[in-house]
Ligand SMILES: Nc1ncnc2c1ncn2[C@@H]1O[C@H](COP(=O)(O)OP(=O)(O)O)[C@@H](O)[C@H]1O
């Protein structure tokens with residue numbers, strides 16, 4: 001039964017001060033009622049936040065929870081048992097840390113590179129003395145998706161030891177090195193792949209990082225990659241989801257990362273909005289039709305144009321009308337050729353249901369706070385320099401990102417002598433957006449050193465100007 005306006009659940013957007021908004025009203029085109037917004041202000045804001053959600057009588061709270069707020073939101077959720085979080089706080093478990101991604105994959109038996117997690121540093125060190133190399137050492141928690149900035153390849157026990165002597169990475173999180181052809185990002189809505197692309201490392205390198213000269217393309221993502229992403233999304237019970245899959249030189253596929261928070265073109269966020277409207281309205285709104293491999297066609301459009309395209313809709317396949325692209329086109333997939341509309345049958349859009357129990361209670365799974373670094377007397381590593389990573393304790397603050405327009409940012413950064421319009425644009429290009437640049441300036445300015453032509457001195461100057469601006 002389709003719900004009337006009055007029967008529809010009350011929607012609210014979950015926003016965080018200083019954090020990029022994944023959704024706004026424009027993604028929920030056609031929703032007939034007011035959509036509330038509730039903003040979390042960080043610090044000791046839990047009680048006020050809960051009260052506001054209750055006062056506004058919100059039934060469905062929509063939005064991503066960043067890593068540093070994750071544990072607080074597990075508590076908030078307990079105080080709002082009647083509110084459905086979309087995605088659920090359990091689904092967002094993987095957003096918190098690489099450790100959580102790993103624990104999730106272990107539970108569901110998903111293929112991942114062999115991973116080691118040590119809270120006991122002496123034991124970790126002992127293991128690193130005798131294990132095989134190379135290994136990949138990663139920072140589990142903190143700013144991620146800076147394209148491998150907190151990811152290091154070590155070739156010997158000596159290198160591993162040196163790395164851990166300099167970095168306070170906690171827990172010790174490392175993996176076997178997996179030689180790979182490429183990694184593939186798959187985005188899913190209702191467990192259906194809606195976009196997928198390859199990211200390849202530059203010749204002779206191992207990091208599949210497009211901002212460092214790697215390449216990306218949308219063509220012929222293999223079936224086993226899509227199938228793995230679907231399975232992972234199902235196990236996460238994710239309304240929407242992104243998965244990075246490593247495509248090994250051995251032909252095997254492994255999960256590298258997965259989360260509900262990811263960068264997506266606006267038209268994809270529109271699809272998610274439409275999907276959620278369908279999902280919570282008992283059929284009042286139509287499920288968006290997102291044909292398989294649409295990304296191979298949309299991917300041919302210039303990204304700067306694609307970024308401006310909104311509410312892309314496709315007609316569904318109709319047997320009596322055979323002139324349509326998605327009805328006529330065949331695609332190699334797995335063992336043979338299939339029509340795209342057949343693949344749409346195979347890869348369905350599923351309705352994700354509200355969950356009422358906790359799958360990942362913090363009492364068990366919040367290892368990080370239970371075994372935090374400051375409780376470990378065995379730790380004798382120097383403090384990180386300021387421009388390196390924020391420790392978990394500082395991290396709450398580090399996610400408070402001041403808002404600034406691209407124009408303002410340009411003014412600030414190009415006021416540094418040695419940085420002109422071109423270099424500024426390069427910075428934006430490399431990091432993806434002005435918001436990312438602000439994030440980097442706030443959390444770890446030294447990431448800028450990865451950009452050609454940016455020296456230590458320039459980073460210092462930029463950081464100074466940025467701080468002046470912030471404090472003005
Ligand atoms: N176990 C591994 N073996 C080989 N390469 C890896 C491994 N783990 C990560 N990488 C490479 O490092 C990149 C960054 O790692 P990832 O876990 O995605 O961290 P980040 O949060 O920095 O994106 C990956 O895209 C991949 O190219």
Ligand SMILES: [Mg+2]
Pocket residue numbers: 145147148244257
């Ligand atoms: Mg990554």
